[in-house]
Amino acid sequence: xxxxxLGHKLWLTLGVLAVLVGVAVAWVMLSPRALGFAGGHAVAxxxxxxxxxTGVPAELRSADLVTRGAYLAKAADCAVCHTATDxxxxxxxxxxxxxxxxxxxxxxxxxxxxxxxxxxxxxxxRAVHRGIRRDGQRLxxxxxxxxxxxxxxxxxxxxxAYLFSLPTAHATPPPDQLAFPFNQRWLMGLxxxxxxxDQRFQPHPDRSPAWNRGAYLAESLxxxxxxxxxxxxxxxxxxxxxxxxxxxxGWRAFNITSDRTSGVGGWSxxxxxGYLHAGHVAGRGSAGGPMAEEVDDSLSLLAPSDIGALxxxxxxxxxxxxDVPAPRSxxxxxxxxxxxxxxxxxxxxxxxxxxxxxxxxxxxxxxSPYATLTGDRAVNDPSAVNVAQMxxxxxxxxxxxxxxxxxxxxxxxxxxxxxxxxNYVTARFGAAPSHLTAGDVAKLRRESSx
Numbered sequence: 001x002x003x004x005x006l007g008h009k010l011w012l013t014l015g016v017l018a019v020l021v022g023v024a025v026a027w028v029m030l031s032p033r034a035l036g037f038a039g040g041h042a043v044a045x046x047x048x049x050x051x052x053x054t055g056v057p058a059e060l061r062s063a064d065l066v067t068r069g070a071y072l073a074k075a076a077d078c079a080v081c082h083t084a085t086d087x088x089x090x091x092x093x094x095x096x097x098x099x100x101x102x103x104x105x106x107x108x109x110x111x112x113x114x115x116x117x118x119x120x121x122x123x124x125x126r127a128v129h130r131g132i133r134r135d136g137q138r139l140x141x142x143x144x145x146x147x148x149x150x151x152x153x154x155x156x157x158x159x160x161a162y163l164f165s166l167p168t169a170h171a172t173p174p175p176d177q178l179a180f181p182f183n184q185r186w187l188m189g190l191x192x193x194x195x196x197x198d199q200r201f202q203p204h205p206d207r208s209p210a211w212n213r214g215a216y217l218a219e220s221l222x223x224x225x226x227x228x229x230x231x232x233x234x235x236x237x238x239x240x241x242x243x244x245x246x247x248x249x250g251w252r253a254f255n256i257t258s259d260r261t262s263g264v265g266g267w268s269x270x271x272x273x274g275y276l277h278a279g280h281v282a283g284r285g286s287a288g289g290p291m292a293e294e295v296d297d298s299l300s301l302l303a304p305s306d307i308g309a310l311x312x313x314x315x316x317x318x319x320x321x322x323d324v325p326a327p328r329s330x331x332x333x334x335x336x337x338x339x340x341x342x343x344x345x346x347x348x349x350x351x352x353x354x355x356x357x358x359x360x361x362x363x364x365x366x367x368s369p370y371a372t373l374t375g376d377r378a379v380n381d382p383s384a385v386n387v388a389q390m391x392x393x394x395x396x397x398x399x400x401x402x403x404x405x406x407x408x409x410x411x412x413x414x415x416x417x418x419x420x421x422x423n424y425v426t427a428r429f430g431a432a433p434s435h436l437t438a439g440d441v442a443k444l445r446r447e448s449s450x
Contacts, residue, residue: 214313
């Protein structure tokens, strides 16, 4: 057999390297589908012999179309993204800062000129399932159509009926502020070809009815992964790290896998259900930012059976060990090993003047359990992202006891002062001190949606 020449060997080596690089790139860019972890065999909804996991819970099955649509729209959290601050519900205009510029949500009221009033059923289905507007332009995946593609047609049309029953708004959002080439909507067709399966939800016969219902709620209507799953370089969900937690809209969406330290594996079913319904569990934490909106405008309005189904489903998500340590839940003191001289003394001064009256020096809220800091996931996160955001933006919650509020201090304190306060809080009450800088806080201000 004739030996290969040096030139042929070089080309062969380069070819092998190119293949290996291609495989590595494909592995990074193409992750499993949302339910890929479940294994087993999925079937078409028409072939499933168990209770229908789509639609509304049993107590609403006989309700009229608009009532069913209202429930599904709340489960999908439509109002939060499509309502600007102090704006008319569903009239759009809320801004979403991204790494590529700012996107504004559209008007989805039934106004015929500026909303969706002239859209047919098929056009609405195409937008929700495939991310294509009535005029044929592609939608950006800030609208989670790669998750909504799992929605049953009947559910999408029920949501449309509900939206058409509401007061209209003649309102056009500001133009998106995206630099070239990200302002080229046609590129989203390539993105969708890779990351949107355009396939409706398929139940798993080997799983329980509660699991299938929870999967439908979490993966399609609730689109939990859009906040809790890290993204790959193309900004698609990296389901190899499904629900492992990431920073979105300037807030940390925490690990909700079965990991007992960084995730929710150590939570009881009652604690997990309580957090989903109320956004607060003593010794675990309180929701703020986008999660508080999700709880107040969506999860808290779901039927108990649906909350229970979500718990069943979340329990099966493979554990992923994150970087948030086990929480410190004891009462706090200025432990010398934590309160190092390198810490900006202004942090303690700010806490004394603005925080201690509600949160107390021990970290156990004297006025409301929502103000307790010990055991709180945000306080035990060494990045201190959510602590800084709560200081910047405050927290306004609609709770069972009439509401709870933490005022916003973003206008009262500089970025340096807010960083100092957040670092003091994590050092005093958390498992490990944070080291936020003024630059970090300035970045968080820019990333928050409005």
